[in-house]
Structures are given as C-alpha cells and as structure tokens.
Amino acid sequence: MAKRRKVGNLLALAVLGTLVQRPMHPYEMASFLRERGKDDDMPIKWGSLYTVVQNLEKHGFIEATGSTRAGGRPERTTYAITDGGREELQDWVRELLGTPEREPLKFTAALSMIGALPPDEAIGLLRQRRDLLTARIAADEQQYESTRQSVPRMFLIEQEYELAVWRAEIQWIDGLLADFGSGAFPELDGWRAFYQTGTVPPEFRDLAERGAPAE
Amino acid sequence: MAKRRKVGNLLALAVLGTLVQRPMHPYEMASFLRERGKDDDMPIKWGSLYTVVQNLEKHGFIEATGSTRAGGRPERTTYAITDGGREELQDWVRELLGTPEREPLKFTAALSMIGALPPDEAIGLLRQRRDLLTARIAADEQQYESTRQSVPRMFLIEQEYELAVWRAEIQWIDGLLADFGSGAFPELDGWRAFYQTGTVPPEFRDLAERGAPAE
DNA sequence: TCACGTATGCTCGTAGGCGAGTATCCGGAA
DNA sequence: TTCCGGATACTCGCCTACGAGCATACGTGA
Numbered sequence: 001m002a003k004r005r006k007v008g009n010l011l012a013l014a015v016l017g018t019l020v021q022r023p024m025h026p027y028e029m030a031s032f033l034r035e036r037g038k039d040d041d042m043p044i045k046w047g048s049l050y051t052v053v054q055n056l057e058k059h060g061f062i063e064a065t066g067s068t069r070a071g072g073r074p075e076r077t078t079y080a081i082t083d084g085g086r087e088e089l090q091d092w093v094r095e096l097l098g099t100p101e102r103e104p105l106k107f108t109a110a111l112s113m114i115g116a117l118p119p120d121e122a123i124g125l126l127r128q129r130r131d132l133l134t135a136r137i138a139a140d141e142q143q144y145e146s147t148r149q150s151v152p153r154m155f156l157i158e159q160e161y162e163l164a165v166w167r168a169e170i171q172w173i174d175g176l177l178a179d180f181g182s183g184a185f186p187e188l189d190g191w192r193a194f195y196q197t198g199t200v201p202p203e204f205r206d207l208a209e210r211g212a213p214a215e
Numbered sequence: 216m217a218k219r220r221k222v223g224n225l226l227a228l229a230v231l232g233t234l235v236q237r238p239m240h241p242y243e244m245a246s247f248l249r250e251r252g253k254d255d256d257m258p259i260k261w262g263s264l265y266t267v268v269q270n271l272e273k274h275g276f277i278e279a280t281g282s283t284r285a286g287g288r289p290e291r292t293t294y295a296i297t298d299g300g301r302e303e304l305q306d307w308v309r310e311l312l313g314t315p316e317r318e319p320l321k322f323t324a325a326l327s328m329i330g331a332l333p334p335d336e337a338i339g340l341l342r343q344r345r346d347l348l349t350a351r352i353a354a355d356e357q358q359y360e361s362t363r364q365s366v367p368r369m370f371l372i373e374q375e376y377e378l379a380v381w382r383a384e385i386q387w388i389d390g391l392l393a394d395f396g397s398g399a400f401p402e403l404d405g406w407r408a409f410y411q412t413g414t415v416p417p418e419f420r421d422l423a424e425r426g427a428p429a430e
Numbered sequence: 431t432c433a434c435g436t437a438t439g440c441t442c443g444t445a446g447g448c449g450a451g452t453a454t455c456c457g458g459a460a
Numbered sequence: 461t462t463c464c465g466g467a468t469a470c471t472c473g474c475c476t477a478c479g480a481g482c483a484t485a486c487g488t489g490a
Contacts, residue, residue: 045478129314
C-alpha cells in the first residue's frame with residue numbers, strides 16, 4: 001500500500017489551512033498560526049516548517065507565486081494553495097474527523113508503568129495531576145470566554161473539545177483515587193508490600209513469567 | 216537547558232519497562248510487548264527499536280550482558296537494565312504521571328479545520344465517528360472483561376483510562392450535534408450559505424483579514 | 431547619532447524514526 | 461527427503477524533524 005498521505009505531518013495540515021485564507025510566505029504562516037494560539041504548546045519549529053512547505057510544493061499541493069525582496073532582507077517566497085492542495089485538505093480533514101484513531105499518549109504510557117513507583121507516591125502524583133489540570137481548566141475557560149467575545153464559536157470548537165476531555169480525565173482520576181481509598185483495588189496491598197519488603201506478591205508473579213525463555 | 220531526556224522516545228520507556236522484568240534481547244522485547252497488546256495501534260517499528268536500544272545503551276541506562284549465537288542465526292545481544300536505567304524509569308514515570316501535558320491530537324487538528332468542509336458533510340462525519348467509537352468501546356469492554364479474568368486490575372488501568380476518554384468524546388460529540396440541531400450554533404447558517412453560494416458571511420470576514428499584509 | 435534589543439526571514443547539519451530488505455532456522459506437508 | 465512458509469533476528473539507508481545559527485532591518489532611548 002502506498003503511504004496514505006504524501007505529507008503526513010499535522011503541521012502540513014495547518015499550512016494548507018492558512019494558505020486557504022490567502023497566499024503567504026512561510027514566516028507569515030508562522031505568525032498567523034501563533035496569533036491564533038495554534039501553538040500554545042508547540043512553539044513552532046522552524047526547521048520543520050520549511051521542510052513541510054518544500055514537501056507540499058514537491059507534491060503539487062502548494063506553489064510558489066513569486067518572491068519579493070524588500071531591501072536587503074532575505075528573499076521571501078510566497079506560496080499559494082493549488083486545487084490539488086484544496087482537495088487534499090478536504091480529504092484529510094474528512095478522514096481525521098470521521099475516523100477515530102488511537103494515538104500514543106504520554107499519560108497512557110505512564111499509567112501502564114505505574115507499578116514502577118511505590119503506590120503512595122503514585123497516588124500523590126495523581127492528586128497533583130488532578131490539581132494542575134483543574135487549574136489549567138480554570139485558566140482556559142476564562143481565556144475561552146474572553147476570546148468568545150470577538151470570535152464565532154465555530155473557531156473555538158477544538159478548545160471546547162479539549163476542555164471536555166480534561167474534565168473527563170479529572171473525573172476518571174478522582175474515581176481511581178476513590179477506588180484506591182475504598183479498597184476496590186485489592187492488589188494495592190501486594191503492591192505496597194513489594195516496595196516495603198521487596199516481596200513480589202503471588203498474583204503478580206506469574207505475569208512476569210509469561211513469555212519467559214524456554215531455555 | 217539541556218534536553219530534558221537523553222532518550223525521549225516512548226518506545227524507550229517501554230523498553231525500560233520490559234527490562235525491569237528480566238534481561239532480554241531486542242527481538243524478545245518486541246514479542247513481549249506485542250503479547251501485552253501494547254502495540255494494538257503501533258505494529259512495532261523495528262528500526263526504531265534497535266535505535267532506541269542503542270541509545271539507551273549509549274547513555275548507560277541498559278547494558279549488554281552477553282550475546283548468544285544459536286546455530287547460524289544472527290547473534291542475539293541480551294540487554295539488562297542498569298541502576299541508572301531504573302532511576303531514569305522511575306523519574307520519567309513520575310514526570311509523565313504528575314504533569315499534564317498538551318499533546319497535539321489529530322482530532323483536535325481536524326476540529327480546528329472543520330470549516331474546510333461543508334457543514335452537512337461535517338455533521339455526517341461526526342455521526343460516523345461517534346458510531347465507530349461506540350463500536351470500538353463495546354469491543355474493548357468485552358476484551359477488557361475477558362483479560363480481567365486472569366490479570367490484576369493494576370495492569371489494565373491504562374485501558375480503563377482510554378475507555379473513559381472515549382466515552383467522554385462520544386458525549387461531547389453528541390452535545391455538539393445537538394447544538395447544531397437546536398440552533399445553539401448561530402454561525403451554522405452563514406457556514407452553509409458559504410458552501411451553497413460562495414458568499415463569505417460577514418462575521419467570518421474580518422477574521423481572515425487579521426494579520427493581513429500591510430503592503 | 432550610535433548602539434542595542436527585537437523582529438524578520440531563512441539555511442544547514444545532525445540525529446532520530448522507520449520501512450524494506452537479508453539471512454538463517456525449523457516444522458510439517460507432499 | 462525435499463520444499464516451502466513462517467518465525468527468528470537484525471541491518472541498512474533514506475527521509476523527516478528540528479535546533480541552532482546567520483544575516484539584515486527597524487525602532488528607540490541616551
């Protein structure tokens with residue numbers, strides 16, 4: 001099977017998205033994206049931006065429409081989206097929107113390794129996470145409200161989604177913590193004992209053995 | 216600031232996690248991970264595995280403890296985790312668990328580009344997504360239950376988390392669809408009109424202009 | 431007017447990610 | 461007994477990601 005997307009980077013999606021508005025040169029796209037807060041987490045990676053733009057051009061999704069030189073500044077090449085690019089954009093959004101896909105999440109990875117920490121430490125960290133999340137939600141809600149004054153809701157859907165997911169995460173963590181407290185989590189004692197005495201509880205024993213070498 | 220982690224790949228975390236169980240050679244780690252379904256989504260990338268193992272060794276988190284050659288097969292180098300590796304693992308899990316971090320999600324990206332599609336198509340795709348998610352949850356719940364028979368809950372926490380997040384996503388999508396239907400989404404008409412007549416509605420107009428070139 | 435911080439723009443080198451290829455062994459069907 | 465498919469176990473090389481560097485312009489305070 002040929003690779004699904006010729007340019008599969010999410011940054012490429014953002015580039016196509018900005019070029020739909022109007023032609024721009026790369027640096028301008030970056031400012032544009034930054035302004036929309038599309039980069040709160042990701043401080044724009046210059047190297048990637050230019051690579052991605054090049055690749056998009058190579059595959060005919062965008063094209064250079066001229067290069068201005070203002071004063072002695074480096075030359076600015078302006079790019080415009082092509083018809084093929086518009087189609088790719090639509091098709092891509094269609095796919096991303098309609099098809100749920102598992103993505104490797106850091107928190108999920110951490111949870112699967114939670115046994116690497118003593119239980120009481122893990123519990124402390126989960127509490128901390130919940131508190132940080134709560135604070136972040138509060139901050140983001142406020143920011144959302146203020147942006148909402150001047151921007152139609154349509155352009156803020158992603159934010160609504162993020163907030164919803166975070167709220168769910170908090171709820172889930174609280175549920176887990178409650179289970180730890182209420183004894184709905186029988187292995188907790190064995191886990192704790194392991195870190196206090198170094199004894200591997202029997203219910204964990206055979207798991208590590210699975211797939212053991214059959215010398 | 217020095218790079219936060221010398222080996223920052225999540226695959227590296229998994230490697231450390233398996234080597235805590237017992238020493239193994241790379242191929243064995245892969246089988247081990249596959250068996251645990253740690254790769255439902257990610258079919259194990261061979262190239263990365265060996266690169267990551269090398270890097271972990273370079274930084275002293277793991278060390279080669281011997282190499283067996285069985286028959287004429289390629290040499291198998293067995294690796295064991297070092298004390299430094301154990302420490303790194305703990306520290307890493309501590310960080311991932313206690314600190315929420317924004318991660319770029321495909322669905323979020325898609326939502327922010329939802330205007331690239333005609334509204335009715337977008338709505339259809341959201342419905343489709345919800346249905347696919349529902350089906351996946353059902354399947355995963357069943358798988359969870361059956362695994363649960365033989366495995367302590369502790370080793371399935373990540374799955375519980377994933378399920379919780381998916382459920383939240385469904386709820387959120389349903390909420391959004393309801394808003395589309397009930398008129399709680401005033402821009403919908405302008406959006407639809409744009410795709411029918413090509414007219415950009417006034418409330419969207421000035422947004423595209425922002426940061427426009429000041430020639 | 432000159433120096434200095436900040437914004438404008440891009441280039442390049444390196445390290446990491448990953449698929450496709452390679453080579454051997456083993457078990458069972460023909 | 462021979463052949464073949466699948467498991468075992470890695471290697472190689474390309475392509476992408478990205479940070480750090482470079483070079484000019486502009487504004488502003490002393």
